[in-house]
Amino acid sequence: QWRGVITEYADRLPAHVAEKIVTLAEGGTPLVAAPALSQRTGADVHVKVEGMNPTGSFKDRGMTTAMSAAAARGAQAVVCASTGNTSASAAAYATRAGMVCAVLVPDGKIAMGKLSQAIAHGAKLLQVDGNFDDCLVVARKLAEAYPVELVNSVNPDRIEGQKTAAFEVVDALGDAPDIHALPVGNAGNITAYWKGYREYAGIATSEQGPGAAPVAVATRTPAMWGFQAAGAAPIVQGHPVDPETIATAIRIGNPASWTQAEQARDDSGGVIEAVSDDEILAAHRILSAEVGVFVEPASAAGVAGLLSRAERGLVPAGARVVVTVTGHGLKDPQWALRGPDGADVTPTRVGADVVSVADALGLE
Numbered sequence: 001q002w003r004g005v006i007t008e009y010a011d012r013l014p015a016h017v018a019e020k021i022v023t024l025a026e027g028g029t030p031l032v033a034a035p036a037l038s039q040r041t042g043a044d045v046h047v048k049v050e051g052m053n054p055t056g057s058f059k060d061r062g063m064t065t066a067m068s069a070a071a072a073r074g075a076q077a078v079v080c081a082s083t084g085n086t087s088a089s090a091a092a093y094a095t096r097a098g099m100v101c102a103v104l105v106p107d108g109k110i111a112m113g114k115l116s117q118a119i120a121h122g123a124k125l126l127q128v129d130g131n132f133d134d135c136l137v138v139a140r141k142l143a144e145a146y147p148v149e150l151v152n153s154v155n156p157d158r159i160e161g162q163k164t165a166a167f168e169v170v171d172a173l174g175d176a177p178d179i180h181a182l183p184v185g186n187a188g189n190i191t192a193y194w195k196g197y198r199e200y201a202g203i204a205t206s207e208q209g210p211g212a213a214p215v216a217v218a219t220r221t222p223a224m225w226g227f228q229a230a231g232a233a234p235i236v237q238g239h240p241v242d243p244e245t246i247a248t249a250i251r252i253g254n255p256a257s258w259t260q261a262e263q264a265r266d267d268s269g270g271v272i273e274a275v276s277d278d279e280i281l282a283a284h285r286i287l288s289a290e291v292g293v294f295v296e297p298a299s300a301a302g303v304a305g306l307l308s309r310a311e312r313g314l315v316p317a318g319a320r321v322v323v324t325v326t327g328h329g330l331k332d333p334q335w336a337l338r339g340p341d342g343a344d345v346t347p348t349r350v351g352a353d354v355v356s357v358a359d360a361l362g363l364e
């Protein structure tokens with residue numbers, strides 16, 4: 001039985017997150033081969049399916065560590081700004097910890113599935129008149145001025161928990177891949193993966209302290225390929241932007257982990273590029289229709305970027321590639337009901353008799 005990332009990787013996490021473990025047995029998610037993507041790119045592609053976490057996104061990895069640390073400090077209340085998945089996760093883990101959870105979300109820009117999760121878990125949900133970046137500024141000020149702990153990915157305990165995904169990839173493959181692709185919004189996840197890959201390759205990261213080189217499992221580290229939505233690509237453009245994309249999870253104009261993301265890109269010999277909403281939706285459909293994995297649009301940004309680079313001849317033949325898909329499709333199911341031409345897909349209606357059904361299925 002998988003016991004959650006704090007227990008499974010205790011020797012690679014700071015001691016203070018293990019004093020009072022708050023867990024929903026997060027982590028241990030599938031790493032599935034994706035032949036359809038391998039054929040399209042000429043590489044050997046696996047997909048890390050993070051929608052299979054307890055609240056349906058990768059955020060649970062960082063929430064178990066952040067909430068456990070808060071519980072150990074005797075916190076009674078937590079706050080987060082969120083485009084949706086962080087709030088869903090914070091609400092669930094706060095429930096486990098018996099804490100009050102305040103969430104600040106951009107007014108009208110949160111997917112229904114995530115909204116219902118935060119409400120279901122009893123979070124105090126405030127729709128802020130502004131975008132995610134405005135919500136994060138307010139959440140940080142709230143945590144400074146009041147007895148409320150901030151659980152956004154500016155909290156280093158979030159990064160500690162999220163780095164375990166890199167450990168799982170190496171444990172599953174036997175070594176690090178050549179390339180790791182993923183979406184980039186607030187840039188906590190690309191930061192966390194790069195930290196995890198370095199530590200698993202025996203490289204001490206700043207938080208380890210001098211000389212405390214971790215035990216190596218991997219023989220190498222991958223190139224990190226991060227992808228932003230074209231309408232929300234501050235790192236690509238080199239300045240904050242007023243974000244606009246249908247991929248509301250990554251509709252972020254001023255990422256909190258901006259410099260760390262650039263460090264991951266540069267130190268790993270990787271890239272951070274932009275993909276259009278159309279490319280994101282096309283990748284979203286390929287994942288559903290050809291790989292069998294249902295994700296919310298933002299989750300497909302890494303696949304969109306990989307396909308785009310393959311079209312430009314930038315994916316080395318036979319390269320071992322892992323792409324993280326970050327959130328389950330049920331978070332934002334409306335997109336699956338919209339065909340490639342943008343028209344809504346309506347289910348066929350038939351009479352309750354076998355002849356009508358056989359006819360509708362073209363078996364007649």
Ligand SMILES: Cc1ncc(COP(=O)(O)O)c(/C=C/C(=O)C(=O)O)c1O
Pocket residue numbers: 057081082083084085086087153183184185186187188189190249250296298299326327
């Ligand atoms: C499905 C999905 N895919 C990718 C990202 C980007 O990860 P980061 O680059 O670490 O921010 C998010 C982020 C969501 C929030 O930031 C939030 O929930 O507040 C996401 O939900």
